[in-house]
Amino acid sequence: MIEMIEATKSYKQTKAVKGLNFHIEKGEAVGLLGPNGAGKTTAISMLASLIQTTTGQVCINGVDVRKNLKKYRARIGVVPQDIALFPELTAEENLNFFAKIHKVSKQESKQTIARLIQDVGLEEKKKEKVETFSGGMKRRLNLACALVHRPEYVFLDEPTVGVDPQSRRHLLDLMKTLQQEQGMAILYTSHYMEEVEFICDRLYVMDRGEVIASGNKEEIKQILGSGSTYEVHVQEGKEKLYELLQQEKQIKNLVKTDDGIIVTSNRNPLFQDLMHVITENHIRVNGVLAKESTLEDVFLHLTGRKLRD
Amino acid sequence: MWALVQKEFLSFKATRSIWLLLLLVPLIVITVIHMIGGNEDGWQLQSMNVAVVDERQLDDALESFAARHPEVDRAILTSANSLSLPDSLVDGFFHTDELADMIHVQTYTRLNEVDVSDYALIISFPQDYREMVWERVFFDETTDARQPEIRVNVEVNEGATEVAEWVEQFIFYYQFHVAIGEDGAVEDYMPAGETAEVEYESISMFEYSVVSFTVFFSLYVASTMANFAIRDKQNLTLDRMVVSNVTLGSFIGSRVWTGTMLTLGQLTVIFTIAGLFFGFKVASLPVFILALSVFSLAIGGLSALIVALSLAYGTEQSISVISSFIFVAMGLLGGNFFDTAMIAPIFAQIGQFMPNGSGLTVLLQAKQGFAIQTMASSFVYLLLFGIVCTLIASALMRRKEQRR
CATH class of the missing domain: 3.40.50.300 (P-loop containing nucleotide triphosphate hydrolases)
Structure with a gap:
């Protein structure tokens, strides 16, 4: 050894x-x-x-x-x-x-x-x-x-x-x-x-x-636990949702995709908070999917930086 | 260590530009010098008047010398006759078969007695010239005597410049023989108190150039190896070697051997080609090989030192400075381009402390057939030079290893 x-x-x-x-x-x-x-x-x-x-x-x-x-x-x-x-x-x-x-x-x-x-x-x-x-x-x-x-x-x-x-x-x-x-x-x-x-x-x-x-x-x-990363497929109001989520302190990272946003939080559970923002602001979504944590997510969670930064 | 040496040779083999620098360039220089020398055959010498002004005649000089040095035996002083340049020039050089019929020599004791319009060439020796040479030969003492002067008058004869160059060469060889032959001469003359002849083969300007330029270009073995070492450092192969259990000590040791063998190879190839194609001959092959080996070891040590300095402090730019300026300065002082003693004896003395200066002397002596005993001090100096360089290189590497 x-x-x-x-x-x-x-x-x-x-x-x-x-x-x-x-x-x-x-x-x-x-x-x-x-x-x-x-x-x-x-x-x-x-x-x-x-x-x-x-x-x-x-x-x-x-x-x-x-x-x-x-x-x-x-x-x-x-x-x-x-x-x-x-x-x-x-x-x-x-x-x-x-x-x-x-x-x-x-x-x-x-x-x-x-x-x-x-x-x-x-x-x-x-x-x-x-x-x-x-x-x-x-x-x-x-x-x-x-x-x-x-x-x-x-x-x-x-x-x-x-x-x-x-x-x-x-x-x-x-x-x-x-x-x-x-x-x-x-x-x-x-x-x-x-x-x-x-x-x-x-x-x-x-x-x-x-x-x-x-x-x-x-x-x-497991450091992140479950339910800390979600993929939100937005029908209408993607930009608005992005701006709103940026103001949420518990949101650690936001990544725009073609039809939505990937949201990572450092607070569990995230789902309730996320749904609250969506319904309060009348954002039309096609679905919200829980995403399995990756090492990249863990790294982001721990350091606030991406691995390839 | 031998794996490192073998690898260096593979690297050298694979890099063509190195062969250009180490072999092709000196061979081209030698070929050009040979061709220039060959062109002299096409020039036709016409009848020419030459004045030799010797301000103190041989008898006066002998008297004066004997008065100042009563301890010198008369027989030795008689032998000094053969060491007089003015007499050698008049009775020897201008009396050769090629020149005797064409050149008419007139001797004078005063320069103002010479009618300059009558002579194509006027060679004047200062009053103390003979004695200066004898002082140097018998007592190894250097004085600040003036050098002979050659005045050329091309209006009288267009071949004056050409003959002046021959005379310059003759004076150069004469002074060169006196300089490198002094140890042997003094040892042979003084204890016995009777005349003894030191015989060695004469050396032509071309042969001198072959040796001097080859010696000069062998310095580039060291800079080439330093370039390789810098590259090893930059591309991290040096680190990889260290992790592979190569100590920096064995790294330096491998550079000594590579430098030595590469120099030996370079010198052997050039001298062999010079021998085969340009008639370059040596009096004793074993002694010449010994001289080559000792000089190569000195360059091996120098290579290790420059490699160590490069790894410790250097960059590719610093190697360029070494190659461009320091080696050229060493070449000048070491007499690789011309005999620096003709400018100032001190330069030649400094040059003898450099491996190229000392190496040039030892190779010329070996070429001329000097006894090994005569060259022993130069051999020892070159070996010591190589050893000291290697020790300094090892110390530098040890310091670098400790810093890691």
Whole structure:
């Protein structure tokens, strides 16, 4: 198990991460959610031993990783947010290089590289220079390079940014397979809720350098409870309703759709208040549907910001 | 570490612009110099009068020198005769088969005795010139003596400029031999108290240019490697290497070896091509290879230092400044473009502290067949230079690692 205990990271006057506590068990997939500037990348960099914690520590099986950094690094794989590849080398040469510096035996690296190239769908491109690759192909290779030494824990920092839907699906399936079939533990950060929901068993929600919620998907969604989000299909008076709801203090968020408004509240139950506004103001509606809470809703509820803000 | 070296070579192999800078440009420069040298064959020398003004004749100079240095054996002073540039010029250079029939030399002791309208070329040596050279050869002392002057009168003979250039080259080689041969000469002459000949092959302007330009362009191995390191930092592959258990120490070590091997490869290719196509020869191949290896190690150390500085403080712009200004300044002081001693001896002395200056001297000596003992101090200096650069680079990297 890898743990982060009361970890903080300060840059001069700014605290990028404040007293972070979280853990990743062997073989589990954990999501780290947060908008830009939440401190996710700093947290991953500390976990990856790229930067040191200002206070607090990162431990593996209860031992501070700094005590045997070499051993720790051999057990982790890091997929950085940016493409960290040698553009002038071919896909195969990149993989070979990372296998060599991890001291993977020739025989093993040959097999692993062949399998990884197949897994990320780059068989036809393996002899081509990375600089000729599309963004999606580079992302896939970026992931493969982190797996070449078969790490026990993989930290993925928004690995699907700028990836086409096909490559994205490919990457997600691969990560799911690695976690489920090979028992690789995954720490996954993303802006995309559906990715996190697909891959992760457990989540940490971060904002402004702190963990503000944690638990499994259902536990997180329960934070909002039921009946807090409604979809109102308006026949007449959509703009008027929108304006009226904007004045209601308990309404947390309003999103206009083609034929109505999605209303999210931080007070339960919302339904009665909503119906009161509609009937009092003679708004003609086709229907009011209770909407199941999503992680996005939870995030909005907790931070007042959208994930992709 | 060898994985890093191997990767660097793959990166170099895949980047064509590097080959252009490290191999093609010096080869083009050498080819152009060779062609310019070859064009001289097309010029026809016509009969020409040359005046050589030697303000103090050999006998006077010998007397004066003996009076000031009574400890110097007469036999050694006799040998000084062969080290006199005015006499070598008159009795040697202008007496060669190619020039003797065409050039008529008249010697004078006073410049005002010369009727300038009669001579296409007037070469005048200052009064203390001989003694300055002997002081340098026998006692390793540098004085601020004036340099010989060459006056050209093209109205008398249109070939005057051409011959003036030959004379300049002759003076240049003469002074160069005196400068780089001084250690050997002093060691051989002084303890025995009798004459001894130090023999080494002469060196042409073209050969000097081959060595000096090749040495100069090898500096660009260091800047190219620094550019690669900056790119590794910018595209986060350096971070990825660190997470993959590459210590910054082994990163620097790999840069030393890459720089060394790349420089050795570059020098070997250029000298081999110069040998095959332009007749560039070395007196002793093993000694020359040893000199190449030692110089390459110094450049390997320099490469590691520039890489470390770039990673600690640098950007691509700072590398451009190093390549554009600092290396050119080093090239000037190190004598890679011309013999800076001709401008001021202090420049040449400073240049010898630079790897390119020291490397140039050692490669020219090796090319001419100097004994290894004569070159030992330069070898040691170059090795120390490489080691000190590597140590500073390692310290910088350690500091960077601690800051993380």
